[in-house]
Amino acid sequence: MAHALSIDVFTSGYKPVPGGPGWDDSAPATWPASTATLISGDRDAVLVDALLTTDEGRRLAAWVQNTGKRLRTIVVTHGHADHFFGAGPVLNAFPDTELVAADQRVVDEARGQTTPAAMTLWNSWFAGQLAQHPATPELAGSPDHDLEGHTLRIRTVGTADGATYATIVHVPELRTVCSGDIVYNDIHMWLWKSTPDTRQAWRASLDAVAALAPATIIAGHRDPDAPDDDATRVLDQTRRYLEDFEQVVAKSNEPPEVIDEMLARYPNHGNRYTLFLAASSQFPA
Numbered sequence: 001m002a003h004a005l006s007i008d009v010f011t012s013g014y015k016p017v018p019g020g021p022g023w024d025d026s027a028p029a030t031w032p033a034s035t036a037t038l039i040s041g042d043r044d045a046v047l048v049d050a051l052l053t054t055d056e057g058r059r060l061a062a063w064v065q066n067t068g069k070r071l072r073t074i075v076v077t078h079g080h081a082d083h084f085f086g087a088g089p090v091l092n093a094f095p096d097t098e099l100v101a102a103d104q105r106v107v108d109e110a111r112g113q114t115t116p117a118a119m120t121l122w123n124s125w126f127a128g129q130l131a132q133h134p135a136t137p138e139l140a141g142s143p144d145h146d147l148e149g150h151t152l153r154i155r156t157v158g159t160a161d162g163a164t165y166a167t168i169v170h171v172p173e174l175r176t177v178c179s180g181d182i183v184y185n186d187i188h189m190w191l192w193k194s195t196p197d198t199r200q201a202w203r204a205s206l207d208a209v210a211a212l213a214p215a216t217i218i219a220g221h222r223d224p225d226a227p228d229d230d231a232t233r234v235l236d237q238t239r240r241y242l243e244d245f246e247q248v249v250a251k252s253n254e255p256p257e258v259i260d261e262m263l264a265r266y267p268n269h270g271n272r273y274t275l276f277l278a279a280s281s282q283f284p285a
């Protein structure tokens with residue numbers, strides 16, 4: 001009988017970004033803190049997501065090397081740059097490692113993030129900090145991944161924060177889900193340009209994760225000071241945030257009203273800049 005799997009989480013901090021029009025520069029605008037999760041057996045390991053900047057990728061590679069595990073695979077949950085552009089230094093440190101996604105649509109969306117137009121956009125946020133030709137995931141041979149006899153299930157769940165298709169990694173024997181961006185943990189949610197329909201679709205994705213009855217959820221974006229990864233807490237929080245945003249936008253006339261009301265309801269959530277963008281996008285001039 002194989003030994004139990006273990007899970008370790010690397011959480012990036014908040015990175016400064018240009019605030020742009022309307023942002024009050026007395027507080028720095030920042031990018032949401034992100035996670036990469038190492039699932040380890042006795043010798044081998046699988047990494048879920050690989051962060052964004054080259055510096056983050058280097059720190060992530062050193063962190064994985066420190067565990068002494070042999071990294072076999074990096075699974076990319078969805079095709080947003082902030083979950084795989086940092087893979088380069090990790091792939092350099094572990095040259096036999098494969099970078100994969102379990103759904104062709106995630107592969108395609110990830111490739112779309114490396115076009116010249118997309119790179120121009122990402123470079124405008126993170127000048128000088130990004131790989132200019134990031135490795136993109138290949139399609140995994142199977143949606144089930146074997147790690148020393150333990151099964152990791154990679155499942156397409158649906159849409160969340162703008163990614164067309166998002167997958168999760170489910171570790172049934174640990175009742176754990178690495179949720180990518182479907183579940184958030186103590187960070188304002190990426191609702192930029194969201195609509196009632198996209199928010200409804202996001203709620204359906206939350207239901208699909210909840211149906212797996214996980215005890216632990218590692219959210220793709222998690223505040224470094226979040227108290228835990230308790231599945232019930234983070235699912236409830238994410239669902240309630242979507243409902244609150246819906247309600248607050250419906251009764252507001254301009255972005256500051258939405259921001260003030262959401263801050264009153266979520267005073268300790270990280271990354272207010274995300275809320276600023278979300279609120280601003282709901283009232284086109």
Ligand SMILES: [Zn+2]
Nearest residue numbers: 080082181220
């Ligand atoms: Zn993300």
